[in-house]
Ligand code: AHM
């Protein structure tokens with residue numbers, strides 16, 4: 001598709017090729033884009049509109065919510081609840097599934113989202129993002145339950161994220177490659193700036209929070225240790241390292257120039273009764289879909305993330321994603337359990 005095409009045009013043109021398309025999917029993506037533009041505006045204005053800092057509430061995961069976490073969640077709901085494009089919504093910031101008002105028309109999609117990912121970066125003016133995942137709703141169910149959301153990532157109809165960085169960018173897959181759109185603030189529209197995004201298979205850059213090093217399992221320790229040995233070690237090349245602490249920014253970097261991102265489980269998380277840090281439904285699945293559509297890999301260590309059958313909506317899992325050959329190497333180490 002032509003570079004410079006608006007997101008709306010892009011979606012309409014893509015939908016023409018889908019049998020039985022009614023325009024509802026176009027409407028849904030437009031709703032999401034509207035919410036993202038509003039969030040982008042607030043992130044951009046920051047302290048000027050008093051949206052920085054924490055609230056005194058916690059989310060279901062026991063994390064203190066930032067003001068912008070709560071506001072972004074409200075903006076997503078506001079953009080979607082009366083338009084008839086979704087049947088229900090689930091969010092990292094809400095304990096349970098959000099049901100539409102009784103009088104609101106029901107659509108045929110389920111939306112899952114992390115309204116503002118990378119919360120620890122909000123107050124320090126570093127990139128944050130919104131992540132979303134779209135599933136088909138079960139037919140004839142007015143108020144879908146949590147059970148209806150528990151589908152493996154392979155069933156996602158679309159997934160994407162909006163990165164609030166120096167530029168605001170919306171990155172989208174509908175299962176037919178990955179496209180990037182940049183927000184033209186004068187124009188108020190997301191315009192296509194890159195099509196058929198492909199992650200290079202090889203890389204020399206890794207991203208992991210090394211402050212947890214003493215809690216890592218042996219396979220992760222081995223992989224990172226070999227990267228750090230650089231040209232003197234078994235990898236025979238020097239590696240660079242990055243850690244933004246915003247998954248959206250890390251994935252965006254990997255889509256742009258390759259790399260591997262690891263947020264493994266570790267003994268500290270396990271001691272706290274957790275199975276990982278990142279959430280399967282709001283973070284891992286949509287990012288895995290995008291990364292795979294860009295020729296990369298995404299695993300939990302042992303298996304492909306998209307194949308995981310979820311047990312519960314706020315489930316956490318280990319995430320390793322990025323350049324395919326690196327992800328496969330980590331998987332080999334994890335499967336053989338070698339130190
Ligand atoms: P959040 O959804 O509460 O913002 O947490 C998810 C974020 C990811 O974007 C990022 O990769 C990770 O948490 C950073 O965690 P840490 O501070 O442990 O390095």
Ligand code: MG
Pocket residue numbers: 092114116117118283
């Ligand atoms: Mg998050």
